[in-house]
Amino acid sequence: MISSRTLATTGQYLFLGVMAFLSIFPFVWMMISATNSSIDIMAGKVGFGSALTTNVTNFFTLVDVPLVFWNSAKVAVLATVLTLVVSSLAGYGFEMFKSKWRDRIYSLILLTLMVPFAALMIPLFMLMGSLKLINTHFAIMLPTIASAFIIFYFRQSTKAFPTELRDAAKIDGLKEWQIFLYIYVPVMRSTYAAAIVIVFMTNWNNYLWPLIVLQSNETKTITLVVSSLASAYYPDFGVVMIGVILATLPTLAIFFVMQRQFVQGMLGSVK
16 A cells, blocks of 8 residues: 555655646747747647758848847846945945944845836936936946845845854954955855856846847847847747747856856855
8 A cells, every 4th residue: 555655755756747847848849949930830830840940040140149149248247247246245244244224224225125127217217318328238237236135145145154254354464355355255155156146147138128228239138139039020930939049048057057056055055
């Protein structure tokens, strides 16, 4: 007779299998569709086709791929570096330095997470216009640098940072910036790794704000280009699938390379 423990284990694996299938299926279907013509995709064909070469050729003909990927990479990498520098300094400061205004200011920062981006679009656009940054990549990066969520994430992770290391460094004569750079950053590397994955993916996949501020084809990112292909009067869905696959590859690469550090960082691991 099958025990209840065996039934429970079977049920767990069955549930995980179904969830894994639902998670992987869109990507598999996307890869299959990239080999079919637009007519076959609209007809619901689920098998591999013979139009992969045609779709790839058409995509590279319609899109300046090196320029588009350079734009996306520049925005994502620079925004990630700036966000990590600013937000980690803020998280470190909020946890290490005590003052009567600290928690109040921190609470105000967290309250900004409740403000929908739709309420900020017009003021941000007017601000970027006054700074003459419309149609530049800096207009995309500036609003994301001081991320309330990443500040919160670094402060929570900093709670696990051994304060004895900071005290010992102070006794040895290190200044605060040296403690941060030479002790805090190496110890919190898993936290930084997790933040890199989160921030890079957010900036790489950013769509709404770039759609508003980028007005020329020379500055557009991969998300805008794929969206424009999909919203054409007669969209070629095979070409669109090629674009989506290429747009997905960098984020997949970042995650798979750093997945171990990502898990450690999300669990608050400090080594």
